[in-house]
Amino acid sequence: NKESISSRGALIVLEGLDRCGKTSQSGRLYKYLDEQGHSVESWRFPDRNTGVGQMISSYLANKSQLDDHAIHLLFSANRWEKRSLMEEKLKSGTTLIVDRYSYSGVAFSSSKGLDIEWCKAPEIGLLAPDLVVYLDISPEKAAERGGYGDERYEQLEFQKKVAGSYLSLRDSSWKVIDATLSIEDVEKKLREVVLDCMMTCHKGKPLSQLWP
Numbered sequence: 001n002k003e004s005i006s007s008r009g010a011l012i013v014l015e016g017l018d019r020c021g022k023t024s025q026s027g028r029l030y031k032y033l034d035e036q037g038h039s040v041e042s043w044r045f046p047d048r049n050t051g052v053g054q055m056i057s058s059y060l061a062n063k064s065q066l067d068d069h070a071i072h073l074l075f076s077a078n079r080w081e082k083r084s085l086m087e088e089k090l091k092s093g094t095t096l097i098v099d100r101y102s103y104s105g106v107a108f109s110s111s112k113g114l115d116i117e118w119c120k121a122p123e124i125g126l127l128a129p130d131l132v133v134y135l136d137i138s139p140e141k142a143a144e145r146g147g148y149g150d151e152r153y154e155q156l157e158f159q160k161k162v163a164g165s166y167l168s169l170r171d172s173s174w175k176v177i178d179a180t181l182s183i184e185d186v187e188k189k190l191r192e193v194v195l196d197c198m199m200t201c202h203k204g205k206p207l208s209q210l211w212p
């Protein structure tokens, strides 16, 4: 009904290269919105707490090997297993701040050479974000931040390919924020675009599905 549509939460997705600052900014945004009295939750993908998430975690830590297509489908399945809960939360008025989503899935797998349309296919029907914020940093600058860990993908050459894939996925609806600004300045810019998007959702923007 009209009332439940007009009071729904917003699906906010943060994307970007490894170490662009998504985790830091998700935490700050969550704290701010929560203190302002909004119903809000902070989510991340991969969600390593589920059975599928544990398989992904083991793969990322180089403790298991999987075919590139198989791991792609596991990342997607990890979003599908949270889809109904996601819809429930949004419809009940909770805004979700999500650290990585389908765009990471497509950007990382297509950087390994998988066909981009094949990569997008299993994401069809997941909820489309109301806002995608891309925290923009060059792979070289990102690598300077505290160094990479031991996880798969945390290598400069691969991150350069991922940056190129993200560029081909971006559309005009994405908000791009310069992630090399101070943490406080990024936070300020992020708040502005998020509050604006939340207002649009409160006013009755319907939920939609990937890929629009």
Ligand code: Z5A
Binding pocket: 016, 017, 018, 019, 020, 021, 022, 023, 024, 025, 044, 045, 046, 060, 075, 076, 099, 100, 101, 102, 104, 105, 106, 108, 109, 145, 146, 152, 153, 154, 179, 180, 181, 182, 183, 184, 186
């Ligand atoms: N992956 C995939 O292949 N397919 C999929 O479908 C999905 C993911 C969903 C695990 O992700 C890997 O899974 C990831 C993509 C792939 N691989 N890579 N690369 P993850 O989410 O677990 O890991 P991550 O995204 O790489 O997160 P991260 O290392 O935690 O980075 P971050 O969250 O973007 O950054 P951060 O932790 O907030 O900040 C990094 C450091 O920079 C830290 O020391 C901060 O204090 C510092 N920082 C942050 N902001 C600033 C500013 N503005 N100035 C200076 N310093 C800053």
